[in-house]
Amino acid sequence: xxxxxxxxxxxxxxxxxxxxxxxxxxxxxxxxxxxxxxxxxxxxxxxxxxxxxxxxxxxxxxxxxxxxxxxxxxxxxxxxxxxxxxxxxxxxxxxxxxxxxxxxxxxxxxxxxxxxxxxxxxxxxxxxxxxxxxxxxxxxxxxxxxxxxxxxxxxxxxxxxxxxxxxxxxxxxxxxxxxxxxxxxxxxxxxxxxxxxxxxxxxxxxxxxxxxxxxxxxxxxxxxxxxxxxxxxxxxxxxxxxxxxxxxxxxxxxxxxxxxxxxxxxxxxxxxxxxxxxxxxxxxxxxxx
Amino acid sequence: xxxxxxxxxxxxxxxxxxxxxxxxxxxxxxxxxxxxxxxxxxxxxxxxxxxxxxxxxxxxxxxxxxxxxxxxxxxxxxxxxxxxxxxxxxxxxxxxxxxxxxxxxxxxxxxxxxxxxxxxxxxxxxxxxxxxxxxxxxxxxxxxxxxxxxxxxxxxxxxxxxxxxxxxxxxxxxxxxxxxxxxxxxxxxxxxxxxxxxxxxxxxxxxxxxxxxxxxxxxxxxxxxxxxxxxxxxxxxxxxxxxxxxxxxxxxxxxxxxxxxxxxxxxxxxxxxxxxxxxxxxxxxxxxx
Numbered sequence: 296x297x298x299x300x301x302x303x304x305x306x307x308x309x310x311x312x313x314x315x316x317x318x319x320x321x322x323x324x325x326x327x328x329x330x331x332x333x334x335x336x337x338x339x340x341x342x343x344x345x346x347x348x349x350x351x352x353x354x355x356x357x358x359x360x361x362x363x364x365x366x367x368x369x370x371x372x373x374x375x376x377x378x379x380x381x382x383x384x385x386x387x388x389x390x391x392x393x394x395x396x397x398x399x400x401x402x403x404x405x406x407x408x409x410x411x412x413x414x415x416x417x418x419x420x421x422x423x424x425x426x427x428x429x430x431x432x433x434x435x436x437x438x439x440x441x442x443x444x445x446x447x448x449x450x451x452x453x454x455x456x457x458x459x460x461x462x463x464x465x466x467x468x469x470x471x472x473x474x475x476x477x478x479x480x481x482x483x484x485x486x487x488x489x490x491x492x493x494x495x496x497x498x499x500x501x502x503x504x505x506x507x508x509x510x511x512x513x514x515x516x517x518x519x520x521x522x523x524x525x526x527x528x529x530x531x532x533x534x535x536x537x538x539x540x541x542x543x544x545x546x547x548x549x550x551x552x553x554x555x556x557x558x559x560x561x562x563x564x565x566x567x568x569x570x571x572x573x574x575x576x577x578x579x580x581x582x583x584x
Numbered sequence: 585x586x587x588x589x590x591x592x593x594x595x596x597x598x599x600x601x602x603x604x605x606x607x608x609x610x611x612x613x614x615x616x617x618x619x620x621x622x623x624x625x626x627x628x629x630x631x632x633x634x635x636x637x638x639x640x641x642x643x644x645x646x647x648x649x650x651x652x653x654x655x656x657x658x659x660x661x662x663x664x665x666x667x668x669x670x671x672x673x674x675x676x677x678x679x680x681x682x683x684x685x686x687x688x689x690x691x692x693x694x695x696x697x698x699x700x701x702x703x704x705x706x707x708x709x710x711x712x713x714x715x716x717x718x719x720x721x722x723x724x725x726x727x728x729x730x731x732x733x734x735x736x737x738x739x740x741x742x743x744x745x746x747x748x749x750x751x752x753x754x755x756x757x758x759x760x761x762x763x764x765x766x767x768x769x770x771x772x773x774x775x776x777x778x779x780x781x782x783x784x785x786x787x788x789x790x791x792x793x794x795x796x797x798x799x800x801x802x803x804x805x806x807x808x809x810x811x812x813x814x815x816x817x818x819x820x821x822x823x824x825x826x827x828x829x830x831x832x833x834x835x836x837x838x839x840x841x842x843x844x845x846x847x848x849x850x851x852x853x854x855x856x857x858x859x860x861x862x863x864x865x866x867x868x869x870x871x872x873x
Contacts, residue, residue, distance in 0.1 A: 368850070440797075478797065481799070482799065482801060488781065490841075490856065490857050490861075491837045492777065492834060495834055497859060497863035504762075506770070506867045508707065508766050508767065509867065514868070516805055519805060522857075525854055527857050528857060531845055532848060539842065542842050542845070545780065545781060546838055546842075549777070552779075553831050556821070561817050561821050564820055564821070566813075567779065568811075570787075571809045574786035575782050575809050575810050
């Protein structure tokens with residue numbers, strides 16, 4: 296049971312977390328902090344938060360848990376703002392899509408409180424955002440990764456884990472560097488690849504003549520190109536090294552395909568397509584959510 | 585009204601066409617031709633076809649319309665087989681995803697009947713295939729491109745158009761070269777890009793550790809990597825020149841993004857992502873189906 300939860304960034308991620316905990320009576324009251332007053336008003340109208348605070352330091356003065364659900368690029372300034380205001384027993388967790396950079400920022404800006412910072416990443420993105428997109432049950436069956444710090448006490452990590460469990464998430468723990476490598480490959484690179492494809496077309500003189508004939512394959516392939524530009528700017532920069540390595544591997548694979556295509560090696564192309572299809576079928580079959 | 589329709593390749597595309605025409609009483613009887621007897625049996629059980637023919641030449645002897653719904657790489661041999669058997673008044677159309685190569689094959693192999701060949705491309709792919717995947721209404725609201733030949737008589741083109749209209753398709757006419765350029769960009773390249781991404785991951789030693797954390801973004805981005813390998817081999821080879829040009833443009837765009845990422849230009853990355861998101865939103869808003 297959390298007496299006072301402060302959610303900084305009451306969007307899809309932060310708002311849905313608060314909704315699930317309220318529904319289950321696991322939280323006393325919820326204060327929302329954010330840049331957009333209109334969004335916070337919407338969150339209050341929807342019953343996601345009880346109160347609005349415009350400055351984070353004041354809001355956390357009597358908080359029991361603070362969730363940072365803002366673009367990862369906004370975390371360093373936020374940690375800096377919170378540092379002098381954090382009450383001793385208060386836990387801090389985040390929902391950032393990258394972990395090494397957020398942890399580094401916490402170490403740099405919140406050093407006296409670092410043992411109480413439990414880094415987390417819920418895998419429940421969508422191309423929608425804002426308090427209007429938040430909903431109960433968003434996390435049901437979805438993975439939630441914890442990347443605990445050596446400084447964390449086991450009881451604090453367990454407490455954060457229990458809250459995500461209560462939201463229905465499948466919680467696993469992972470090394471932060473491994474987390475960033477894995478998500479560069481399965482999430483961050485696909486986003487970049489989708490943004491790239493749409494931008495390539497959109498920049499053409501006769502873009503309309505192309506878009507007009509785009510079908511359902513294009514729609515699904517590019518769904519994630521509808522994602523939040525600022526959030527993805529921060530993720531890309533925050534996970535730059537792993538993402539550059541993934542970009543290079545992807546472009547090399549596209550180069551292999553180009554070579555097969557140029558020399559008309561149909562058998563090798565078909566083998567590659569079949570391998571990809573089979574791997575995807577197997578993945579879908581073994582998938583939990 | 586078509587007395588005798590011969591469908592060569594009774595899968596998702598050919599089977600759904602036959603189902604729609606039968607439902608509306610626009611066809612007398614339907615004969616199916618194909619490589620897999622089991623698939624043809626399934627098509628007969630499902631009421632898609634009345635009769636099974638194992639050889640195309642015999643089947644078309646008294647046909648009024650022949651639909652070629654096979655991978656585009658199989659078209660040349662099929663035209664060659666049909667050439668000596670085509671009855672004078674019989675129309676031929678196809679459902680190939682590429683047009684210049686299919687037209688070239690028809691000119692080479694079916695020269696005496698070229699005026700009766702009306703090339704077409706229904707945009708209703710899915711990652712499912714076979715007679716089991718065929719269904720009524722597949723084409724409702726979907727685009728259908730006709731790329732008529734100078735040799736075609738207007739009445740013949742109109743007749744093929746009317747049948748697709750009856751299936752609910754939105755028919756447009758287009759130059760074949762323009763068709764191939766457009767579909768290289770909005771369909772063929774995305775398929776290659778999705779196959780490449782999955783194959784890149786699948787080839788890793790610890791592929792499991794990656795796939796385990798792939799979420800809904802990955803699922804949608806790679807949906808088309810579940811497509812038919814042989815069909816996409818043929819499309820890639822059939823539209824090689826346009827596809828190579830699109831691959832190069834895409835890799836160049838990924839290179840631009842790499843450069844922005846490497847030098848940490850967050851503002852430019854965010855602008856690019858926002859441009860892509862806005863273009864996609866606009867496209868979705870203007871979409872018909």
